[in-house]
Amino acid sequence: MESVKVINLKKIFGEQIAVNSINFTIGEGEIVGFLGPNGAGKSTTMKMLTGFLPPSAGESWVTGFNVEKNPLEVKRNIGYLPEHNPLYLDVYVKEYLLFCAGIFKLDKKEERVKNIIDRVGLTPEYKKKIGQLSKGYRQRVGLAQALIHDPKVLVLDEPTSGLDPNQIVEIRNVIKEFGKDKTVILSTHIMQEVQALCDKVIIINKGVIVANDNVQNLQNTSKTKTIIVVQLSKEIELNIFRAVQGVLQAKRIAANKYELECTSDIREQLFFAVAPTGSAIINMQLEQQSLEEIFKILTNPNLKV
Amino acid sequence: MIAVFLKEIRGFFSSLIAYIVIIVFLIIIGLLTWVFKNNTFESGYSNLDILFFWSPSVLIFLISAITMRSFSEEKKSGTLEILITKPLTDFQIVLGKYFAGLVLVFLALLPTLIYFFTVYQLGDPVGNIDTGATWGSYMGLLWLGSIYVSIGLFSSALTDNTIVAFILSFFLCLIMYIAFDLLSGVSWFSGIDYYVQWLGINSHYQSISRGVLDTRDLLYFISTTVLFLWLTKTKLESRKW
Numbered sequence: 198m199e200s201v202k203v204i205n206l207k208k209i210f211g212e213q214i215a216v217n218s219i220n221f222t223i224g225e226g227e228i229v230g231f232l233g234p235n236g237a238g239k240s241t242t243m244k245m246l247t248g249f250l251p252p253s254a255g256e257s258w259v260t261g262f263n264v265e266k267n268p269l270e271v272k273r274n275i276g277y278l279p280e281h282n283p284l285y286l287d288v289y290v291k292e293y294l295l296f297c298a299g300i301f302k303l304d305k306k307e308e309r310v311k312n313i314i315d316r317v318g319l320t321p322e323y324k325k326k327i328g329q330l331s332k333g334y335r336q337r338v339g340l341a342q343a344l345i346h347d348p349k350v351l352v353l354d355e356p357t358s359g360l361d362p363n364q365i366v367e368i369r370n371v372i373k374e375f376g377k378d379k380t381v382i383l384s385t386h387i388m389q390e391v392q393a394l395c396d397k398v399i400i401i402n403k404g405v406i407v408a409n410d411n412v413q414n415l416q417n418t419s420k421t422k423t424i425i426v427v428q429l430s431k432e433i434e435l436n437i438f439r440a441v442q443g444v445l446q447a448k449r450i451a452a453n454k455y456e457l458e459c460t461s462d463i464r465e466q467l468f469f470a471v472a473p474t475g476s477a478i479i480n481m482q483l484e485q486q487s488l489e490e491i492f493k494i495l496t497n498p499n500l501k502v
Numbered sequence: 503m504i505a506v507f508l509k510e511i512r513g514f515f516s517s518l519i520a521y522i523v524i525i526v527f528l529i530i531i532g533l534l535t536w537v538f539k540n541n542t543f544e545s546g547y548s549n550l551d552i553l554f555f556w557s558p559s560v561l562i563f564l565i566s567a568i569t570m571r572s573f574s575e576e577k578k579s580g581t582l583e584i585l586i587t588k589p590l591t592d593f594q595i596v597l598g599k600y601f602a603g604l605v606l607v608f609l610a611l612l613p614t615l616i617y618f619f620t621v622y623q624l625g626d627p628v629g630n631i632d633t634g635a636t637w638g639s640y641m642g643l644l645w646l647g648s649i650y651v652s653i654g655l656f657s658s659a660l661t662d663n664t665i666v667a668f669i670l671s672f673f674l675c676l677i678m679y680i681a682f683d684l685l686s687g688v689s690w691f692s693g694i695d696y697y698v699q700w701l702g703i704n705s706h707y708q709s710i711s712r713g714v715l716d717t718r719d720l721l722y723f724i725s726t727t728v729l730f731l732w733l734t735k736t737k738l739e740s741r742k743w
Contacts, residue, residue, distance in 0.1 A: 247587045251742045272589040279587075283580030287517060288509075299505030300588045342584065 200225045200350055200380040201246065205255035208241050208404075215241045217404035218255065223397070225349075228376045230391035230412075231384035233401040234496055239384040240280050242401070243354050246382070247277045260349050273301065276343030280354040282336055286328030290319060293327060294341055301346040309345060317341045317371050333364035340371055351375065353383040357390060369394055388492055402496040415491055425457045425464060426450075428480035429471065441470045453479075506590065506598025514568070514606055523564050527610045530560050535617060548625035549632060550617060554639040554711060558646055558679055558703075561607070565647060566671035568606055569654025570664045572599045573738070577662040592738045596731055600651055607647035611640065634713030642710035645723035646703055650675050652730035659737040678726070679703045 201223040208216040216238040223229050231239050244250040246257055248268045256263060262270040285293060291310060298306040314323045317337045322330055327338055336356065343351060356372065357365045372381065373394060385391065391398050391412065398415060400408040408415060427438075431453065438447040438457055443466065446458040457467070464481050471478055514520035534556045535542050542552055576582040585595055618636055625631050650671075657671035658664075682702030686695040699705045703726070706719040 244583075249583055249587050249741070269589045269591070272587055275587070277584070277587045279580060279583045281580060283584055285513075285579075285581055288513070292512065296505055296509045297588070299508065300590060 198225050199223060200227075200260050201382065202258040203242075203246070203255070204257070206242065206245060206252050206257055207254040208238070208245060208250065209253045214404055216245070216252075219401070219404070219406050221399055221406060221409055223380055223382065225380055226378065227397055228372075228381040228383070228395045230395035230398040231382055231401065232386065232388070232391055232398055232492060233384075234386060237401045237496075238404040239401060240354055243277075243352050243382070243384060244279075247275055247352055248272055273346070274349045276346065276348035276351045278339045278343045278351075278353045278356055280358075282339040284327045284335060284338060284342075287326060289326055290314070290323045290330070290338055293338065294345055297342050297345050303346060313341045313345050316374070317344070318367065333360055333367065336360060336364070336368055337371065340368070340375075344375060349379060351379050351381045351383075353381065355384055355386075357385070357387070365390075400492060400495050407495045408491075423459045423462055424484035425459055425462070425467065426480075426482045426484060427455045427457060427467060427471070427478060429453045429455070429476045430479055431474075431476040433471065433474050433476050437470060437474060438467070441466050503590070503594040503598045506585075506595055507601050510572070510599050510602030511605060514602065519568060520606055520609070523568055523606060524610045524613070527560060527564055528613055531557060531614060532617075542621060548621050548630055550621055550636060550639070553614060553617060554643065557611075557643055558707065561643070561647055561650055562672060562675040562679065564610070565603065565607065565650040565654050566657075566668050566675060569599075569603055569651055570658055570668040570671060572603070572655055573658040573734075574662050574664045574667045586738075593731075593735050596655060596734045596738065599655055600731055603651035603654065604644075604648055607651065608644065611643060611647075632713065635711060636713075638713035638715065639711040641715070642707045645710070645720075645727075646679070646707055648727045649678060649703060649723065649730070652727045652734070653678065656730045656734045656737065659734045 199222040201221075203219060203221050205218045205220060206216060207214070207218045219238075219242065231242070233239050241250065245252045246259060246264065248264050248271055251265065256265065258264065259271045260274045262274070264271050288296075291314070294310040294313065295306055298309055303309055314320055317340050319334065319337050319341060322334050327335060330338065340353075340356070343353070351372075353372065357368050360368060369390070372383065375381075376394070383390075383394065395412060397411045398408070399406055435447045435449065435455070438444050438455060441463065443460045443463040444457050445460060448456050450456045462483055464483065467481065468478060514523075531553055535550070535553050540552070542550065545551065573582065576585065586592070618631075622629055622631050653674045654667075654671040657674060658667040660670060661667050679702065682698055682700075683704045685691060686699040691698045700722075706722045709716060710719050
C-alpha cells in the first residue's frame with residue numbers, strides 16, 4: 198500500500214515555478230531520499246506534503262488522507278523536521294517535548310517523553326535548555342519532536358546538514374533505527390546519505406523529477422559501460438587487453454595499472470588473457486558508477502557521458 | 503489549544519516577562535494612585551477613579567510589550583512552521599496565545615484589589631465606596647485588555663520584527679482607545695459624533711465603569727476582540743494565498 202501519493206503537484210511563487218507538476222508514490226515502510234541541488238524544490242515539496250504550504254495545483258495524499266481536505270489527520274500522521282531545525286531556544290528539552298506531546302493529546306506524556314529522549318540519545322542533555330545544546334543534540338531534539346507521536350510518515354528536510362562527520366553518522370543511525378517501521382522521506386544533497394540510508398531515490402532538479410528509482414537500479418541502468426581497473430605485477434602490452442573480446446578501450450593510467458572500458462563485466466576473460474604473459478594480476482576492480490556521477494549527469498543537461 | 507496556552511504561560515513566567523509586566527504595572531499605578539499629585543487622598547472621595555483613569559494607557563504599553571513576540575518571533579525563528587504542521591488549526595494557535603495574554607493581564611490587575619480594599623477601609627464610614635462602579639470598572643479593564651491583546655497578536659502576526667510589532671500594536675491600541683473620542687470632536691463629524699465615539703473603546707469603557715453591564719457594550723468588546731483575532735488568523739492563513 199502506498200503511504201504517500203503525489204499527483205501533478207505544482208507550486209508557483211510569483212513568476213517562479215518552484216515545483217512543476219511532479220508525480221510520485223511512496224510505499225509503506227520505504228525510506229526515500231529526495232535528492233537535488235539547492236533550490237530544486239525539495240523543501241517546497243515537503244512543505245506542501247506537510248500542509249504548511251498549499252499547492253498551486255495538484256493533490257497529494259498521506260496515509261490515505263488528502264492533505265488539502267483533511268489537514269489535521271495528515272498532520273497527526275506525519276512527523277516533520279523542517280530545514281534548519283527551528284526550535285524554542287529558551288525552553289528546556291523536556292518541557293518542549295512535553296509541549297509537543299500535549300498538542301497530540303497523548304496519554305502517559307511523561308513516559309513517552311522519557312522514552313523518546315532515551316531513543317534519540319538525548320539522555321545526558323535532557324535537563325538543559327535547548328539553546329545550550331550543541332548542534333548535534335539540537336538535531337536530536339528536532340527528531341524527538343517529529344517522533345514523539347509515533348507517526349507513520351517521517352518527513353526530514355536536510356536532517357544532517359551542518360553537522361560534523363560523527364554527528365552525521367549518529368543522526369543517520371537514529372533515522373535508520375526509527376525508519377524500520379516507518380515511511381521516511383528525507384531530503385539531502387549529499388549522495389552518500391542516500392546510499393547509506395535509502396531504498397529509493399527521487400532526484401529532482403528545477404522543480405522536475407529527473408529520476409525515481411531504487412538506488413541499485415539507478416546505478417545499473419544509467420551506466421553505459423563498465424570500467425575495470427587492473428593492477429599487474431609487470432607491465433604488459435596494451436594490445437593483449439585489446440585482443441580480449443568485449444574490451445572497447447584500454448589505457449595505462451599508472452605504473453602497472455590499466456583502465457579498461459568494457460561492454461560488460463569480463464574479469465574472468467581478462468584473467469585468462471593476462472595469465473600466459475607471466476604477469477600476475479594483483480588487483481582487479483569493477484568500478485561502480487557512483488550516485489554522485491549519476492546525479493551530476495541528471496541535473497546538468499550540458500554534461501553527457 | 504490548551505498545549506499552546508500552557509506553553510505561552512510557561513514562556514511568560516520562565517523568562518522575566520510576566521514578573522516585569524506585573525511589577526512595572528503595579529509600580530506605575532501605585533505611584534499614580536497613592537503618591538503623585540492628584541492622588542486618591544487628595545481627591546477627597548473614597549474611590550479608585552485615578553486607577554481606572556490611568557490603567558488603560560499603562561496597559562497599552564505593557565500589553566503591546568507582552569504580545570509583540572507572539573508571532574513575529576515564531577516567524578523569524580521558523581518555529582511557526584513546526585506549530586502549523588502540528589495537528590492544530592490556525593485559530594487554535596491564535597486562541598492559545600490570546601488566552602495566555604489575557605491571563606497575564608488578569609494577574610496584573612489582581613493585586614490592585616488590595617487598593618480597592620484599602621480605599622474601602624478608608625471610607626468614612628467604612629465601606630463608603632461605589633462597589634458596583636468599581637466592579638464595573640474592573641470588568642471594563644479586563645475587556646479593554648482583551649481587545650488590546652487581540653490587537654497585539656494581530657500586529658505581531660503582521661511582521662517578523664518585534665519592534666515593528668510593538669510600535670504597530672501601540673499605535674492601533676491608542677487609536678482604538680482614544681482616537682475616536684477625539685475625532686468625534688472634529689467639526690466634520692458634528693452630526694454623527696455619537697457614532698464616531700461609539701467606535702472607540704473609551705466610550706464603552708466609561709459606560710461599563712458606571713457599574714452598568716449593558717449588552718451593547720459587551721457586544722462591542724466581544725466583537726472587537728473577535729474581529730482582531732479573526733484578522734490574526736487570516737494573516738496566518740495568508741501564507742496560502
